[in-house]
Amino acid sequence: MDFRILGPVEARRDGDWIALSGSKVHTVLAAMLLAHGRVVSDSRLGALLWGWDPPVTASAQIYTYMSRLRKLLGDEVEIVRRQPGYVLRAPGARIDVVEFERLDRLGREALRERRFADAQALLTEALGWWRGPALSNVTEFLLEAELPQLEEARMLALENRIEADLALGMHEQVTAELTGLVAEHPVRERLRAQLMTALYRCGRQADALQTYYEGRKVLVDQLGVDPGEALGATYQAVLGGELGLRGAGAARGRSDVPTMLPAAEDGFVGRSAELSLLTARLAAGTNRPRRLLVTGMAGVGKTALALQWAHRNQAAFPDGRLSADLRGFSDTGEPALIEVLREFLLALGVAPRRVPESVAAAAALFRSLTDRRRLLVVLDNARHSATVRPLLPGGTDCVTLVTSRHRLEGLIASDAARPVPLDVLEPPDSTALLAGVLGEDRVLAEPVAARRLAELCG
Structure with a gap:
């Protein structure tokens, strides 16, 4: 269950918006969400609904609004009568x-x-x-x-x-x-x-x-x-x-900062929970190598999510953003590790004649050059942990973001950096993505068919 008050007051269950009608119902829900699990008294609810002059039937009307909310929100949300008012309990709900x-x-x-x-x-x-x-759809009093x-x-x-x-x-x-x-x-x-x-x-x-x-x-x-x-x-x-x-x-604005990120895809929709989770895990790991892993089946949007997050957070990496497609699941085969390392080292300013010829030596130089940099390394479509390890930067200031169809056990060491799994988009986001392909007017004209098509296509 999702609740939102930082804008219009809204509620969503399993990706579907719940139809809440009228400013009074929105006000009651917002007042209880703002109470953070504490009891909201009848007198406060009355003041938020009607100001200084509540009607004589205020208690009965409040009871009606609570009953209506219980029916609309379902079993995931509990609205309990606790003197002198009501309390809302929604374990596991996400509140903006x-x-x-x-x-x-x-x-x-x-x-x-x-x-x-x-x-x-x-x-x-x-x-x-x-x-x-x-709170744009509540009473003026709230x-x-x-x-x-x-x-x-x-x-x-x-x-x-x-x-x-x-x-x-x-x-x-x-x-x-x-x-x-x-x-x-x-x-x-x-x-x-x-x-x-x-x-x-x-x-x-x-x-x-x-x-x-x-x-x-x-x-x-x-x-x-x-x-x-x-x-x-x-x-x-x-x-x-x-x-x-x-x-x-002080280092920002330098001309030698490498920026190898491909452009983020147009028409990106959804994935707000996954984007937030990646950011939270980035902030959580400060005393060990910071590695983020996005997993999911082919075509589910791992690369799109990784690039979207990387571009949104590029200010956090003032020393550069490196990127490589490891083609771990491609018919053309994976690129040679020495070639990937060579591209990284050249981007970091190493002269071509100084790039080592062996993977081990090139990886050691890469770790040395990145030891004290705040750098992002995006490794897309990795098949094996063994392919990724030589491409990991040194120190704890760098962040590595890996995408793979596999969990790459052993690569991600800390609980704070467990894989972020991707499933198919939520129905509203799937429909929005479809609208970007077919045109919004066509999807709006046939909403049932569009939703079914989105479900069938995953």
Whole structure:
């Protein structure tokens, strides 16, 4: 069971959306989900449904809404009467706000520990759970009570993600985004300070100072206050030339960073759970070689998922992204390991005449060159662990992402990196993929036939 409140309030069972009608039912469900397993009293439900003037039949109407929800949600969800109200229990359910809060917490921890790449990946994944304004189909009373704190949590996560972006040297990439955010939230001083930092690092010192002067005027005119310590310190740092890129992101922007990833496929749909799982396992393994394995039958979408994840998380690998198709299940046969290693070493800057001729020597050089790099290596269509092992980078800062029809026992050593298995797409995602092939109008015109075709095709 999936529940979503970071956007319209929705529920889904086995891939199918459950038809919840009316703002009152959406409000009751959202209120209980936001309670995180605690009892929501009748008085609070009444206030969230009708404000300060609930009808005399409020208790009876609330009972009716609960009965309706029980029928709609089925046996996987338990709605229990517990004085002075009701509690919702849904063991095993996935709730978007819970996932957002978990990833946000992990991202903040990574940021405090200066693990900027991990922080950037985790916070990007956390913000990906938002599908628009939260609680967009509930009563105005619930909106007034809960939306401000949800929006503040989103803004803090966004500011923290931008902090990680800047630490990774992504000032050019975030300048346009920050410009829009500062225009939308002119009194958020941290965003303005981040924009000043990005502009300065892009060589736009005058624009950075103008951003400060505009912010100071807005704060005085709207709030009657002067800039706070963070914004003032950024202003002084711009004047003193102290905002140069340091630390984790200093290597970004180099011309020698290898980027061998094939383009991600157009029309990619679904797989949000698997993408989240890969990101979570990336964050989990920090003290040992980090290896991710995607398994599944032929044609199920392993390569598409791997490339989609790799492109979405490329900021976490500022020292490069290597890729090779090992053709383990191809009629043309596997490429020679020495040729794959040669391509990797050349991409890492080794002169052709210095590439060793033996697999063992080339693999040793590859491990040595990657020992302290934050690098991603994608090994697609691997048939045997023995084929993969010489291509594994050195150290614990690199990540290896392998796809295979087999589990490759022994390659993945830690529980945190168990294989991520792929099955066929969920029915809604299958239908969406079909719409991308046949055209949305045709699928909408024959939804039953389209769904059946998607099921037959896996």
